[in-house]
Amino acid sequence: MAVDLQKIMVSKAEAAVKAADAMTLVSTDTKNEALLAMADMLEKHDDVIIEANKKDMALAEEKGVKKSYLDRLLLTHERIGGMADGLRQAAALPDPVGEGDYSTIRPNGLEIRRVRVPLGVVGMIYEARPNVTSDAAGLCIKSGNAVILRGGSEAINSNIAIIELLQKAAYGAGIPEGAIQFVDVVDREAVNIMLKLNNYLDVIIPRGGAGLIKTVVENSTVPVIETGTGVCHTYVDESADLDMALKIAVNAKTSRPSVCNAMETLLVHRNVAERFLPMLSRAMKEKNTELRGCKASLDIVPDMVPATEEDWSTEYGDLILSVKVVADVNEAIEHINKYNTGHSETIVTENLTNSRLFQRRVNASSVYVNASTRFTDGCEFGFGAEIGISTQKLHARGPMGLVALTSTKYLINGDGQIR
């Protein structure tokens, strides 16, 4: 069985490599036509997808999973329409492949150009949301890649239905056969095998909870782009407009607490803590948000839960906020750089020097002044759909659009130059 699984995975990977080679010759027009055909196909046959999704939902309900989990798994007519719209949006985005960003003629007459090329074969490992299946396939095809998708086992029936429709539409429109691979094996060993397919895969992108991402980072010998986990901070400086700070804090924490760009910890300068924390406490009570405070903050608002060391590094993903009083902007920066995950951080201040220091020293993909961290998102940044939010510094950082799914290549043209 283990040997068979290895063979299955390698044969999928070989087919993807072959398709990736053929993809280098596919035009933007063909890719766009394929994306539109994929969108139409999903909408036309959404009954097939909904039928398959019902099976997944029934199995999940039987297992007694959480309501929020069931909601992520559920597909409806409207949600499938949303997936189709995502594919149409990918078709409308500019094609990064072939874009040049460096060009020179050397003294010896060699012409050197650097151009964007597809990464090759992209591996995606993700959890329950079946919309990731079409989003990822769409972005990978648009950027000229072959893709190997491995979704959560709970969505297996939904994913197979989606994939079969996507493959049929894509290959019918001229995308090379094999460019969209799906791992239809529930056995987790398939993931372990995938993480070692260095000779075939150019990158693996995990999307999901901290556990999934840790497993991939620790075990993959294929290069990985870490995504997603966000322990984001708001720092309220001494000079802050406290009404603005309150609006930003409430938005960053409560507008959508489950997402990675939501705030988890609020830091406040000690000289304004006595004024700000009671305001914060009242506003957060209205939003049913639990506050967990450091010792100094408990002296000001005694009815908070005492925070433990663990709180400073926890991504609650829920209506819980940890609160800490700091001596100045430097202590705020040092706290952030110690406990954050490199996602999004904001300072609320009217002090220009502190804003510059904060943006310079804070180690994160996106560093804000006087705005909510909730804006870290491909669409909000103006890039269109994203494949994830990178929290590492290599290759791509922050919201990853189509360009993050490409590499570069040097093209050098001469007339017989030797060295």
Place this chain on the structure above:
Amino acid sequence: MAVDLQKIMVSKAEAAVKAADAMTLVSTDTKNEALLAMADMLEKHDDVIIEANKKDMALAEEKGVKKSYLDRLLLTHERIGGMADGLRQAAALPDPVGEGDYSTIRPNGLEIRRVRVPLGVVGMIYEARPNVTSDAAGLCIKSGNAVILRGGSEAINSNIAIIELLQKAAYGAGIPEGAIQFVDVVDREAVNIMLKLNNYLDVIIPRGGAGLIKTVVENSTVPVIETGTGVCHTYVDESADLDMALKIAVNAKTSRPSVCNAMETLLVHRNVAERFLPMLSRAMKEKNTELRGCKASLDIVPDMVPATEEDWSTEYGDLILSVKVVADVNEAIEHINKYNTGHSETIVTENLTNSRLFQRRVNASSVYVNASTRFTDGCEFGFGAEIGISTQKLHARGPMGLVALTSTKYLINGDGQIR
């Protein structure tokens, strides 16, 4: 002992992280002054380095290592001058930190900029050449990074002498203490520990033979940039100017056979093989180069050694060349994409369609038309000194200059925007 080593490595890593934070505030002027001071210091005290190098040389000779190895290890007055010049060249290069490549104002008034920032802490693992110690330190400092260097144990005395001088000069000129770390532990376990320091290191760059690179890629949980190994090809097309092809082939193979951009396999179109291979055979004999041929090529030049399957994926690094006759440009491309290491490939042709197809389909960092693969090198491409040649597709591909040692960060400025 093992516990102590872990502690030693973590304390070096912690010091590097602290220095990397402080480096975010260091100006280009200070970095340049430090590089010039480092250069002067090496030259002024080259006697100390040469004395330490003599110890390394004596130990290596005792062990009976190869002559070519001894030559790589040897430091002379002139070679130390070359290291100093490398540091001065790094000072003269433009500073990539702070460069912006994206800037926009969103409809809601948010101003978004993407700017280059240092990677943070760079780990370098390399072999015998002690000049890598100063080259890597110089490029990392110029790009605003802290660096942890781990050189080959055979060069330990030379490296310690170099590092002590570099640290003294750098810290004296305003570089934060701790920014240049050296692993002065010969035990290989130090490398294994380094490969798992995810919480401290942002990237590890291995430089050396295939064995070292494989170990790092397979065991590191820190992101890695693969460098160096080069199984490079020259394809002589049917339409090639055969005199040009011969000049390019001789140059690519024999001008410096030990380097990674040297050719290892020559492919020739079957319709010109009868004319070209005898020319090649004569020229390579003059250069004392052994030819290993496929069956079809042996029919034309019978005195070649028969090539085995292993030859097609071997980086000889020596005066040996494998030779294969192919049916057309597509077979050449498929052979290359199967056996190459993603480094440098060239086609010699007068056919425009074939040249375009070759540059589009060949999967490598640098794809040439009518020029020798020997040009793949930071200086030849116009980037100045390089930290290595990336053969992977993530983050950096081909010769890596200062920009490859940076990441990006989004700076977002608002006036109270919420979502």
